[in-house]
Each structure stands twice: as C-alpha cells, then as structure tokens.
Amino acid sequence: MSHSIPSGSRWRWYIVFFVAPATLIYTVFAIYPIVESLRLSLFAERDAVEAFVGIDNYKKLFTEPYWADQFWNAFKNNVWLFVLHMLIQNPVALALAAILSIPNLRGAATYRTIFFLPTLLSVVVIGFIWQLILSPLWGITPAFMNFMGVGKFFAPWLGLESSALTAVTLISIWQYVGIPMMLFYAALLNIPEETLEAARIDGLNGWSIFWKVKLPLILPTLGLVGILTYIGNFTASFDLIYTLQGGLAGPNGSTDVMGTFMFRTFFGFQAQLGDVNMGATVASSLFFIILIGVSVYLFGVQRRLQRYQA
Amino acid sequence: MRSNPLSSMAIHGVLILYSALALFPLLLIAINSFKSKKGIFRDPTALPLGELYSTKGYQSVLANGDFPLYFGNSLTVTLISLVLILLLGAMAAHGLTEYRFKGNGLLGLYLILGIMVPIRLGTVALLELFVKLGLTNTLTALVLVYTAQGLPIAIFIFTEFLKSVSGEIKDSARIDGLSEYRIFFEVVLPLIRPVIATVAVFSMIPIWNDLWFPLILSPGEETRTVTLGIQQFIGQYTVNWSAVLAALTVAIVPVLIMYVIFSKQLIRGITAGAVKG
Amino acid sequence: MxxxxxxxxxxxxxxxxxxxxxxxxxxxxxxxxxxxxxxxxxxxxxxxxxxxxxxxxxxxxxxxxxxxxxxxxxxxxxxxxxxxxxxxxxxxxxxxxxxxxxxxxxxxxxxxxxxxxxxxxxxxxxxxxxxxxxxxxxxxxxxxxxxxxxxxxxxxxxxxxxxxxxxxxxxxxxxxxxxxxxxxxxxxxxxxxxxxxxxxxxxxxxxxxxxxxxxxxxxxxxxxxxxxxxxxxIGSPAMNFIDSNVVNGCAEHAGQAVINMPDGDSNHAKVSIGIRPEDVRVKPDGILSGTVQVYEHLGGEAYLHLLLQDDQNLVVRTDADSAYRIGDTVRFDVIDSKLHLFGENGVALPRQLTS
Missing domain, CATH: 3.40.50.300 (P-loop containing nucleotide triphosphate hydrolases)
Structure with missing residues (x-):
C-alpha cells in the first residue's frame, strides 16, 4: 500500500494509523491461514519431510475409494442440507416475515422477539435440547404424538441412518429460521408505503400485492439469503452435527458433512490418524466449492436481481 | 390492510402456534431442570412444584463443572474481541471512506473478502501458526481469530454507514482545529454510535456460541468457553439428566436475560443493518 | 477583519x-x-x-x-x-x-x-x-x-x-x-x-x-x-436572447430593425439581442409581435410567454390587470436603451446609446 497524496509527497501517517491494525490482524489470522492451507494442500509428508506433490492430494481425495467415498458422502449430505434449508427454512422465514410486516399488527414486536430467540442460543445447547426431546428414553415426543393420534409413526430419528440427517437439518432450521426472517422482514419494511398504496389504487388486493409487488421488490434479499444459506451449510453445520452425532457423524457416517469430514481428516479420530496436508486439501476443496457458489451469486444471481431495485 | 376479524384471528393463530414451537423446547428444559430425576421422567410437562421440585441438578453442575470459570472465559473472549472488532473496524472504515489514497478501493475490497470466505477454512494453518507462536490453549488465540473473523462484516457495515454521512462535520472539526486522530475519536466515533449496536450483535453471537475454534485452538480446562464447557460436561454426564438439564439452563439464562434487556436495540440494529446491506 | x-x-x-x-x-x-x-x-x-x-x-x-x-x-x-x-x-x-x-x-x-x-x-x-x-x-x-x-x-x-x-x-x-x-x-x-x-x-x-x-x-x-x-x-425571470442577423449596421428581427450595432462595428454578421422581460412594453402599435402561448399571473404582475414569428421565444412582463388568452397576438416595443448585444462567442458588445 502506498498512502501518498497525489499532489505532494508527505506521508499521511494517520491513514496508516487507521487502516493498518485491522489490515494486519485480518491478514495474519484470516487471509494468511487460508492461503497457507491452499499451499499445504499441494504438499505431503514424505519420510518426515514436506515435499511438493502438485495436485496428488486432490487426486487422492477424489479417486481413492477410502477418501472419495467419504468426500462424496459428505458433499451429498451437504447438498441435501442445503436443499432442505432452501425448501423449508427460507419459505417459512418469508411467510413469518410477511405476516409480521402487516401494518399495525398487534404484538408484532413480541412475536419477532420470540421467533428470533433460538438463533441467539449456542448450537451446542440447542442440539442437546432437541436430543433430549427426541429421545425415546424421555418419551416427550412419543407421548405428544400419541396425544395427537400419530404415535405409531414415532421413531428414534436421530439414531436411524435413514432419518438422522433430515432430523438434524430440521433442528438447524428450527434454530436459524430467525435470521432469514429478519432479513426478509427488513426488506419488506423497506418497501416504500407509496408503492403499496399505488398498487392498491391499481386494484391489487393483499395476496396479489404480496406476489406481484412485494416479492419482486425483495428478490435481492432472496438472493442474499440463498448465498448465506449456501455458505452456512458448508461451514457452520459442523457445530450441530458434532454435538448431536459426534465426530464420526453417525450413524454410519449418514450425517457426515464437509465440516466433520475436515475435522476428522485433520485431527484424526479414534483409529484414524490426523493428516495436516489432507486436512488442508479438504479445506481447500471446500474453499473452491464456496468460491463457485459465491461467483454464481455475484455474477449470475445478484446482477440479474439488482435490476429490480429502485 | 383493514382485514376482517376472522383472518386476523387466523393470523394470530399461526403466530401463536409458531411462538409455542419456538419457546416450548426451551421452557421444557428450564422447567425440568428444577426437578428430580424421577420427576423429569414421571411428568415432564408439570411445573416443578411440591415433591417434584429438586435442585440436585444444579448442585452437580456446581460441584463438577467449572462454570464460573467458563463464563469468565467466554465473557473475556467475547468482550475483548468485540472491542477490537468495533474499534479497529471503525478505524479502518473511517480511513477508507475519509481519505483518498492509492489502492484505497482495492484495500476496501480485500478487507471485506472475509464475509464470503469463512475463516474456518484456514483452521489447519491457523493451528500451526498458533503452535509456532506458542499461543495454543490461550484466550489470546481465540481473541485474535474472532477479531479477524469479525472485521470484514464490521468494516462493511461501518463503511456503508459512513458513506451515507455528510463529510461536512469532519471538515467543521478540522476548522475547529482538531487533528485527524481526534476527529476520529471525538467526532466520528460518537457519530457511528447507532450502527455500533448492529455490528456488536452481528459479531457477538457467533463468538459466544462458537464451538469449532475453542475445541481446536484452546480445549484446555483453563481456557474452556461456556459452549465448549457445556459440550464436554454433557458428554460426561449423559445419564445424569438433572445435571444435563441444569447445565443447559445455566447456558441459556444469561443469554435470555441479555436478550430481554437489549432485544429492542438488538432487533432494531439487525433490521437497520440488513436494510443497509 | x-x-x-x-x-x-x-x-x-x-x-x-x-x-x-x-x-x-x-x-x-x-x-x-x-x-x-x-x-x-x-x-x-x-x-x-x-x-x-x-x-x-x-x-x-x-x-x-x-x-x-x-x-x-x-x-x-x-x-x-x-x-x-x-x-x-x-x-x-x-x-x-x-x-x-x-x-x-x-x-x-x-x-x-x-x-x-x-x-x-x-x-x-x-x-x-x-x-x-x-x-x-x-x-x-x-x-x-x-x-x-x-x-x-x-x-x-x-x-x-x-x-x-x-x-x-x-x-x-x-x-x-x-x-x-x-x-x-x-x-x-x-x-x-x-x-x-x-x-x-x-x-x-x-x-x-x-x-x-x-x-x-x-x-x-x-x-x-x-x-x-x-x-x-442574473435576474429573474432570466433574460431573453433573440438570435438576430445584422443588416446595414442594424440587428434585425423578422425584417424589423430592432437595434443599431455599435458605431464602427462591422465584424458581426449575427448577434444575440438580450432583452429582460421587464424591458418590454406591450402596446397596440408596437413594431414587434408574437403569439401568447402561456399566461402566468402572479397577482402583482403577470408574464406572457410569446412565440415570435421566427419560432423564437420571448418572456414579457406585463401589468397585473391585463387579460390575455392563449393564441392572442400581442404587439410590443423594446426599450432601446436597456437592450444588450452579444457576439457569437457570447461576449457582450459595448453599447453606445443612440437615442
């Protein structure tokens, strides 16, 4: 960086004072580690010496059955997680936001406060709470389902290979629905009252105003929520799954995601030994996956949506 | 909309139902944490009254967990990180918006890159770095990582806000004879007070709740955060239901109290911030 | 100070x-x-x-x-x-x-x-x-x-x-x-x-x-x-500018000589005549004329927006008690001593009052 005035050659030290500390911490503890991880993914330990191996680690990750099976399993699970969040979490969030943004709704502030509350709690706490509630041992859920007359459908969902991932995802949705809700809510409030009045004068009613006026106007927020969901799925999902299902992401790897896979690869777990370079390779692959998503968002989705903004 | 009472009832029905869904699990845990093991299983939905009432769970939490220590750790890490994020973030945003210098635009872009690229992806190298620096199992390591993690969004929000503020007040301060440093501390900092709440919320929640970095960078007994402490405690006491429920309640209550006190500013901050973003 | x-x-x-x-x-x-x-x-x-x-x-x-x-x-x-x-x-x-x-x-x-x-x-x-x-x-x-x-x-x-x-x-x-x-x-x-x-x-x-x-x-x-x-x-409403040809040392408008060019000035073939709205006198025997397009009444005074014969526009201040309709033809004179002349480069030409 050079902080020089175009016209003179005096150094303006105060600019350095303002900008340097943040840049330094950010560079050393955020950017450098990511770049260094990318570098490490191109090396491997041979006879206790680090050696450059090109893209061998990636080849290994994508083709050697031991690695590829885990990788693609985790990737597939992440995709399922993402799809469920997009299909359930975001529509529910939009519906709640739409209801909350009805003018003069009584108690709107209270509802809003309640809906957002789970978001603030630690994933660990939420995870354990739902583990207890869904536990056949305690019997809260079976009792409730009996009461509703659907008791025979109960199963220890978190323990079954077929349903564990979906159950975990639903818990995550329960916790995080507040965030997209707030984003939608803010976007809806941001629509000028006059636009809605104009629509009413044009003869639109509540439903058609929502579909034909409000929804197109908050499309950019929809895009933003989409990309945030995407990034969150690939990185933040670790906490919940590690808490609920442990590092092996059981049963039988059925809830394994990129986060837990990366954790196991790097640190090792039980019999498996940790591998720094393979851990870096998994992280870097994840980096590229996120990069692709972000690029699609920035250059495809966002640009097209931006046009709708006033 | 001037809607009829029927649809208004339906709307409130939906909202109350969802409120119940959001609150029920939390209330259930809190209620049962004050019961004996028998009470927990015999009648989970009853209030902890009469013979059901028991504080055994809390006693074992106090006896076996170092929760005051964990709270202290979490508080220390969260507060120091927060102060650094707010201060350094505001300084950087001010530097980027107020002064013309070469590479200004690029530096701004570089600093907000981290919003899109999660810092967790660098964990492998981060751990190696802290081993080299001798900072593993220290709160300092967590503070540094969380500060680096929180800066991009803070700089982004502050920058957006500062761009919308008239520059005349800073010129006015210059005419009043303030140095560039004092302009920041005496004029700009008070000016951005409204967005500080927003940034604080955005930064604080993920720090307080994080499991990943405490688990990897400072899992030692002395530096455990609440989140990690709970995770480890429950891992050990899976059969002691009273203790588990009490531990969970202990983890919820402080956040709940903070939320009730600050919910107005918090939600206003989030919606305002979201509008900007 | x-x-x-x-x-x-x-x-x-x-x-x-x-x-x-x-x-x-x-x-x-x-x-x-x-x-x-x-x-x-x-x-x-x-x-x-x-x-x-x-x-x-x-x-x-x-x-x-x-x-x-x-x-x-x-x-x-x-x-x-x-x-x-x-x-x-x-x-x-x-x-x-x-x-x-x-x-x-x-x-x-x-x-x-x-x-x-x-x-x-x-x-x-x-x-x-x-x-x-x-x-x-x-x-x-x-x-x-x-x-x-x-x-x-x-x-x-x-x-x-x-x-x-x-x-x-x-x-x-x-x-x-x-x-x-x-x-x-x-x-x-x-x-x-x-x-x-x-x-x-x-x-x-x-x-x-x-x-x-x-x-x-x-x-x-x-x-x-x-x-x-x-x-x-400077001035409100703004000064009118009428494009004009110079014929025989006179700036013309629609075949009417409006104003004499400064003595000895022979190097301008085209000029702009600057006329302030307040320097126009509406009268039945005026030598210039235009059609009323807009009539703005401000209470104490009124402004006529005229379309001149060669499609140029002119704003004129007039009495508050006058009454005009769109399409009326209005005759007027300009006050010679208050006119301005500008060359094609926009610079004012020195004026010597001829009256």
Missing part, C-alpha cells in the same frame, strides 16, 4: 483541472458572494480558502499574510456548512464552545463569548438542547453561532440556506444580512441561487467551469453583464 487575496489559484483533482488560474480580492468588511451552477468550482474555491483542500498552484492571503500552508484552524476563518455539521452528541452550548475550549481558552471567556453569540442569534432558551431536538432554522442558527464565537477574520458560508424551506430561507437571508451589518466582518458566501446572491452581496463573483466570468456589484452585473452567461444567470 481582513482583506482576502486569491492569486492565480489553480486546483487539479488528478488530471482534471477544476479551477483555472483565478485571481480575486475581497475587501475588508465586504460580503462577497460566489455564485454559479453546480460543478462550477465555487465550493472548491471556498474549501481551498478554508484549508480543506490543497492548492495545486497560486496562493491565498488573508490580511496580507500567506495562509495556504496553514491548517484550517490557524487561518483566522470560520465556516458555516450546508448540512450545519453540528456535533450530534453535544448540546447547543457544547457545540458553540467546542472550538474555543479545544483551543485552550479559559472557561470564563468561553462562556462569555458563547453567551454573547447566543444573544445575537436568540439561542438563549435552546442552550441545553441537542441538535436532534432543534428545527432546521434553529440548527442553522447554531451553526452560524459556532462561527461567530471564534471571532474570525473571514466568515465562510457554504450554501448555508439550501436545506431550509422557502419561507425560512428568506427569513434567514435577512438575518445573515443583519449579522453582516452588525459584525462588519469580511464574509464569503457560496450559493447557486442568484436571488440570494443579488440580495446579500456587496459584490458577486459569477463562476462557471472553474473561471470567474465576472465580478462586480449586483447592479453592475444586472446592468452590464460581461457575457451571455452572466446575463442569463
């Missing part, structure tokens, strides 16, 4: 030159208005005087002393901003006294000066309020008060009234005028509003594209504009 000298001032932003070699002097105690359309360089000039922008070339002197290397606070100036620029976290008293306290002035003196300024501006009852609790006009007054307490040699105003509504703007304009009469200090006032410029200024400097087109008293600019730009900018 002091004189202000601008000598060959140049300002470039990167490769773009926005102020081209401006020299100007402001007399002691004079209220000088910089006026011009947005982007003309008037605000940049003011900011350079204040020390908020650096000069690319030239120098600035206040009271005969070179100041362009001094920081703003050491130049003996005070500035009032368009957005008022009050400190939102300080009350009125805190805002007024901030610069003085910062400069290390004894507390008693600060209080005395702040009270004196508050007195002048009628801010007494508002001293404990924060800016957010004040109306626009009150904020503006605080901003002016903050300048007064510093007892500067030169006051700088940067479009101070443009954020106020119309009625308040007129009121504050009068207050600033009174303030100037009372303090008798040198003031520089930037505005894009020519009415403000005309009513406030001892002298006006008209800016365009980084140069001063003309500098003089309001009446000089009104009576003898140096070029078409100044002529069109």
């Amino acid at each position: 002091a004189t202000l000298e601008l000598n060959n001032v140049v300002k470039q932003f990167g490769q773009v030159e926005v102020i081209h070699d401006i020299s100007l002097s402001v007399n002691d105690g004079e209220l000088m208005v910089f006026v011009g359309p947005s982007g003309c360089g008037k605000s940049t000039m003011l900011r350079m005087i204040a020390g908020l922008e650096e000069l690319t070339a030239g120098d600035i002197q206040i009271g005969g002393k070179k100041v362009d290397h001094l920081p703003p606070a050491k130049r003996g100036i005070a500035m009032v901003f368009q957005s008022y620029a009050l400190y939102p976290h300080k009350d009125v008293r805190g805002n007024l006294g901030f610069a003085l306290r910062h400069a290390g002035m004894p507390k008693a003196e600060v209080t005395q000066r702040v009270d004196a300024a508050a007195d002048i501006l009628g801010l007494g009852p508002l001293m404990k309020r924060r800016p957010s609790e004040l109306s626009g006009g009150q904020r503006q007054r605080v901003a002016i008060g903050r300048a007064i307490v510093r007892e500067p040699e030169v006051f700088l105003f940067d479009e101070p009234l443009s954020n106020l509504d119309a009625a308040l703007r007129v009121h504050m304009r009068v207050e600033i005028l009174k303030l100037h009469q009372r303090l008798k200090s040198t003031m520089i006032y930037v505005t894009h509003d020519q009415v403000e410029a005309m009513t406030l200024a001892d002298r006006i400097a008209v800016f365009r594209d980084g140069v001063v087109e003309q500098c003089g008293t309001p009446l000089e600019l009104y009576k003898n504009p140096a070029n078409k730009f100044v002529a069109g900018f």
Whole structure:
C-alpha cells in the first residue's frame, strides 16, 4: 500500500494509523491461514519431510475409494442440507416475515422477539435440547404424538441412518429460521408505503400485492439469503452435527458433512490418524466449492436481481 | 390492510402456534431442570412444584463443572474481541471512506473478502501458526481469530454507514482545529454510535456460541468457553439428566436475560443493518 | 477583519483541472458572494480558502499574510456548512464552545463569548438542547453561532440556506444580512441561487467551469453583464436572447430593425439581442409581435410567454390587470436603451446609446 497524496509527497501517517491494525490482524489470522492451507494442500509428508506433490492430494481425495467415498458422502449430505434449508427454512422465514410486516399488527414486536430467540442460543445447547426431546428414553415426543393420534409413526430419528440427517437439518432450521426472517422482514419494511398504496389504487388486493409487488421488490434479499444459506451449510453445520452425532457423524457416517469430514481428516479420530496436508486439501476443496457458489451469486444471481431495485 | 376479524384471528393463530414451537423446547428444559430425576421422567410437562421440585441438578453442575470459570472465559473472549472488532473496524472504515489514497478501493475490497470466505477454512494453518507462536490453549488465540473473523462484516457495515454521512462535520472539526486522530475519536466515533449496536450483535453471537475454534485452538480446562464447557460436561454426564438439564439452563439464562434487556436495540440494529446491506 | 487575496489559484483533482488560474480580492468588511451552477468550482474555491483542500498552484492571503500552508484552524476563518455539521452528541452550548475550549481558552471567556453569540442569534432558551431536538432554522442558527464565537477574520458560508424551506430561507437571508451589518466582518458566501446572491452581496463573483466570468456589484452585473452567461444567470425571470442577423449596421428581427450595432462595428454578421422581460412594453402599435402561448399571473404582475414569428421565444412582463388568452397576438416595443448585444462567442458588445 502506498498512502501518498497525489499532489505532494508527505506521508499521511494517520491513514496508516487507521487502516493498518485491522489490515494486519485480518491478514495474519484470516487471509494468511487460508492461503497457507491452499499451499499445504499441494504438499505431503514424505519420510518426515514436506515435499511438493502438485495436485496428488486432490487426486487422492477424489479417486481413492477410502477418501472419495467419504468426500462424496459428505458433499451429498451437504447438498441435501442445503436443499432442505432452501425448501423449508427460507419459505417459512418469508411467510413469518410477511405476516409480521402487516401494518399495525398487534404484538408484532413480541412475536419477532420470540421467533428470533433460538438463533441467539449456542448450537451446542440447542442440539442437546432437541436430543433430549427426541429421545425415546424421555418419551416427550412419543407421548405428544400419541396425544395427537400419530404415535405409531414415532421413531428414534436421530439414531436411524435413514432419518438422522433430515432430523438434524430440521433442528438447524428450527434454530436459524430467525435470521432469514429478519432479513426478509427488513426488506419488506423497506418497501416504500407509496408503492403499496399505488398498487392498491391499481386494484391489487393483499395476496396479489404480496406476489406481484412485494416479492419482486425483495428478490435481492432472496438472493442474499440463498448465498448465506449456501455458505452456512458448508461451514457452520459442523457445530450441530458434532454435538448431536459426534465426530464420526453417525450413524454410519449418514450425517457426515464437509465440516466433520475436515475435522476428522485433520485431527484424526479414534483409529484414524490426523493428516495436516489432507486436512488442508479438504479445506481447500471446500474453499473452491464456496468460491463457485459465491461467483454464481455475484455474477449470475445478484446482477440479474439488482435490476429490480429502485 | 383493514382485514376482517376472522383472518386476523387466523393470523394470530399461526403466530401463536409458531411462538409455542419456538419457546416450548426451551421452557421444557428450564422447567425440568428444577426437578428430580424421577420427576423429569414421571411428568415432564408439570411445573416443578411440591415433591417434584429438586435442585440436585444444579448442585452437580456446581460441584463438577467449572462454570464460573467458563463464563469468565467466554465473557473475556467475547468482550475483548468485540472491542477490537468495533474499534479497529471503525478505524479502518473511517480511513477508507475519509481519505483518498492509492489502492484505497482495492484495500476496501480485500478487507471485506472475509464475509464470503469463512475463516474456518484456514483452521489447519491457523493451528500451526498458533503452535509456532506458542499461543495454543490461550484466550489470546481465540481473541485474535474472532477479531479477524469479525472485521470484514464490521468494516462493511461501518463503511456503508459512513458513506451515507455528510463529510461536512469532519471538515467543521478540522476548522475547529482538531487533528485527524481526534476527529476520529471525538467526532466520528460518537457519530457511528447507532450502527455500533448492529455490528456488536452481528459479531457477538457467533463468538459466544462458537464451538469449532475453542475445541481446536484452546480445549484446555483453563481456557474452556461456556459452549465448549457445556459440550464436554454433557458428554460426561449423559445419564445424569438433572445435571444435563441444569447445565443447559445455566447456558441459556444469561443469554435470555441479555436478550430481554437489549432485544429492542438488538432487533432494531439487525433490521437497520440488513436494510443497509 | 481582513482583506482576502486569491492569486492565480489553480486546483487539479488528478488530471482534471477544476479551477483555472483565478485571481480575486475581497475587501475588508465586504460580503462577497460566489455564485454559479453546480460543478462550477465555487465550493472548491471556498474549501481551498478554508484549508480543506490543497492548492495545486497560486496562493491565498488573508490580511496580507500567506495562509495556504496553514491548517484550517490557524487561518483566522470560520465556516458555516450546508448540512450545519453540528456535533450530534453535544448540546447547543457544547457545540458553540467546542472550538474555543479545544483551543485552550479559559472557561470564563468561553462562556462569555458563547453567551454573547447566543444573544445575537436568540439561542438563549435552546442552550441545553441537542441538535436532534432543534428545527432546521434553529440548527442553522447554531451553526452560524459556532462561527461567530471564534471571532474570525473571514466568515465562510457554504450554501448555508439550501436545506431550509422557502419561507425560512428568506427569513434567514435577512438575518445573515443583519449579522453582516452588525459584525462588519469580511464574509464569503457560496450559493447557486442568484436571488440570494443579488440580495446579500456587496459584490458577486459569477463562476462557471472553474473561471470567474465576472465580478462586480449586483447592479453592475444586472446592468452590464460581461457575457451571455452572466446575463442569463442574473435576474429573474432570466433574460431573453433573440438570435438576430445584422443588416446595414442594424440587428434585425423578422425584417424589423430592432437595434443599431455599435458605431464602427462591422465584424458581426449575427448577434444575440438580450432583452429582460421587464424591458418590454406591450402596446397596440408596437413594431414587434408574437403569439401568447402561456399566461402566468402572479397577482402583482403577470408574464406572457410569446412565440415570435421566427419560432423564437420571448418572456414579457406585463401589468397585473391585463387579460390575455392563449393564441392572442400581442404587439410590443423594446426599450432601446436597456437592450444588450452579444457576439457569437457570447461576449457582450459595448453599447453606445443612440437615442
């Protein structure tokens, strides 16, 4: 960086004072580690010496059955997680936001406060709470389902290979629905009252105003929520799954995601030994996956949506 | 909309139902944490009254967990990180918006890159770095990582806000004879007070709740955060239901109290911030 | 109180030159208005005087002393901003006294000066309020008060009234005028509003594209504009310009000789005749005519928008008690001695009155 005035050659030290500390911490503890991880993914330990191996680690990750099976399993699970969040979490969030943004709704502030509350709690706490509630041992859920007359459908969902991932995802949705809700809510409030009045004068009613006026106007927020969901799925999902299902992401790897896979690869777990370079390779692959998503968002989705903004 | 009472009832029905869904699990845990093991299983939905009432769970939490220590750790890490994020973030945003210098635009872009690229992806190298620096199992390591993690969004929000503020007040301060440093501390900092709440919320929640970095960078007994402490405690006491429920309640209550006190500013901050973003 | 000298001032932003070699002097105690359309360089000039922008070339002197290397606070100036620029976290008293306290002035003196300024501006009852609790006009007054307490040699105003509504703007304009009469200090006032410029200024400097087109008293600019730009900018409604051919030393319109060219001027084939709306007389036997397109009645006076025979437009002031309909043909004369002539490059031609 050079902080020089175009016209003179005096150094303006105060600019350095303002900008340097943040840049330094950010560079050393955020950017450098990511770049260094990318570098490490191109090396491997041979006879206790680090050696450059090109893209061998990636080849290994994508083709050697031991690695590829885990990788693609985790990737597939992440995709399922993402799809469920997009299909359930975001529509529910939009519906709640739409209801909350009805003018003069009584108690709107209270509802809003309640809906957002789970978001603030630690994933660990939420995870354990739902583990207890869904536990056949305690019997809260079976009792409730009996009461509703659907008791025979109960199963220890978190323990079954077929349903564990979906159950975990639903818990995550329960916790995080507040965030997209707030984003939608803010976007809806941001629509000028006059636009809605104009629509009413044009003869639109509540439903058609929502579909034909409000929804197109908050499309950019929809895009933003989409990309945030995407990034969150690939990185933040670790906490919940590690808490609920442990590092092996059981049963039988059925809830394994990129986060837990990366954790196991790097640190090792039980019999498996940790591998720094393979851990870096998994992280870097994840980096590229996120990069692709972000690029699609920035250059495809966002640009097209931006046009709708006033 | 001037809607009829029927649809208004339906709307409130939906909202109350969802409120119940959001609150029920939390209330259930809190209620049962004050019961004996028998009470927990015999009648989970009853209030902890009469013979059901028991504080055994809390006693074992106090006896076996170092929760005051964990709270202290979490508080220390969260507060120091927060102060650094707010201060350094505001300084950087001010530097980027107020002064013309070469590479200004690029530096701004570089600093907000981290919003899109999660810092967790660098964990492998981060751990190696802290081993080299001798900072593993220290709160300092967590503070540094969380500060680096929180800066991009803070700089982004502050920058957006500062761009919308008239520059005349800073010129006015210059005419009043303030140095560039004092302009920041005496004029700009008070000016951005409204967005500080927003940034604080955005930064604080993920720090307080994080499991990943405490688990990897400072899992030692002395530096455990609440989140990690709970995770480890429950891992050990899976059969002691009273203790588990009490531990969970202990983890919820402080956040709940903070939320009730600050919910107005918090939600206003989030919606305002979201509008900007 | 002091004189202000601008000598060959140049300002470039990167490769773009926005102020081209401006020299100007402001007399002691004079209220000088910089006026011009947005982007003309008037605000940049003011900011350079204040020390908020650096000069690319030239120098600035206040009271005969070179100041362009001094920081703003050491130049003996005070500035009032368009957005008022009050400190939102300080009350009125805190805002007024901030610069003085910062400069290390004894507390008693600060209080005395702040009270004196508050007195002048009628801010007494508002001293404990924060800016957010004040109306626009009150904020503006605080901003002016903050300048007064510093007892500067030169006051700088940067479009101070443009954020106020119309009625308040007129009121504050009068207050600033009174303030100037009372303090008798040198003031520089930037505005894009020519009415403000005309009513406030001892002298006006008209800016365009980084140069001063003309500098003089309001009446000089009104009576003898140096070029078409100044002529069109000063006066409301604006001066009409009629394109005209020169035939036999006479500028014509629609075959009618309107005005004689200056003696000995033979190098113009085309000129613009400048006619102010107030310098036209409507009468039945007038030699010129046009069709009424719009008739604006303002109560005390009225304006006719005429379409002339060769499709040119002319705005004419007329009596309030006249009645016209769209499409009426109106005959009129122009007052020869008040007409202006501009060459094709826009520069005014010297006029010798022939009557």
